[in-house]
Amino acid sequence: MLSIHSIKAQNTKKLLVIYTKETYLKSVKEDSNKAxxxxxxxxxxxxxDIKYATSQNxxxxxxxxxxxxYIRLPVAKALAKVQExxxxxxxxxxxxxAYRPYSVTVQMFEMLPDTLYMGLPWTGxxxxxxxALDLTLVDLKTGKELKMPTPFDALVYASHPEFSLISDEAKENRELLKKVMKKYDFVVDPMEWWHFNYxxxxxxEILDLPFKTFE
Incomplete structure (x- = not known):
């Protein structure tokens, strides 16, 4: 069984991971876009609807x-344009x-060691x-989510952003989301329609810092 301690040791020379607030602040001082x-x-x-802050995941x-x-500054600015x-x-x-501490990715992989859908500890x-963000579309009037091919975090083929055996409504909504996100420099993940990378x-750098670091 992998542990955060063993993976940290293995990745000392392989991954650039920031574990301290001081190192993070130094990186931001050198490049404000890293905030x-x-x-x-x-x-x-x-x-x-932050799923991992609940047990509904x-x-x-x-x-x-x-x-x-939390997200990097340029990503937040790009998302503001998407939202408009x-x-x-x-x-x-x-x-x-949105931002996920590296240790949580390790914890997730310990519970579900899937190499297709899960974040990999050895790459980050x-x-x-x-x-990166996981997201969907909602109707402003009703507040309800638009119909999509699958729920969030469904580890099935229908989650793939090019999967075609879905309803016309779900396909139309998925394609709209992909189109608008792509316009502002986001790329959909090849395995998950809800996952977009900037x-x-x-x-x-990979960060392993708690949310309170950025308050």
Whole structure:
């Protein structure tokens, strides 16, 4: 069984992981784009449903201490543009997950060692780098989620963003989400329709820092 301690030891020379607030602040001083910001401050109208701050997730347990969404500064700015376009269509983004501490990725893999859908401890996740989001669309009038191919975190083929054997309504909503996100430099994950990575030439380090670090 993997443990965070053994993986940290194995990855000392393989992965660049920031474990201290001081190192993180130094990286931000060198490049202000590396700041993790509270997403709600940049996109106040965005909806949050942080699944890992509850037990209503694939692991049936609470993994986060707070229901908050932190993300790198350029990602927050790009999401603000996405949200503005969606609002003109009567829609909003709903965020399931954003920045995820590296130790949580390790914990997840210990519970569910799946190499197709899970973040891999030996490479780190883009969630750990603060440039990935899990999200969906909601109707502004009703507050309800639009119909999508699957629920969040469904480990099935229908979750793949190109899977075709779904209803026309789900396909239309999925394609709209992909189209608008792509317009503002987000790339959908090949395995999960809800997972989007931000394209950037900046090398964002993997972080293993609690949310309170950024308060």
């Amino acid at each position: 993790l910001v509270l997403l709600k401050e940049y996109v106040p109208s965005i909806k949050l 694939i692991f049936y347990q609470k993994l986060y201490s707070k229901a908050v969404a 376009e969606l609002k003109s269509k009567g829609l909003s983004l709903k965020i399931y997950d 996740s883009k969630h750990n780098r603060g440039i 394209k950037s030439s900046t090398n964002f």
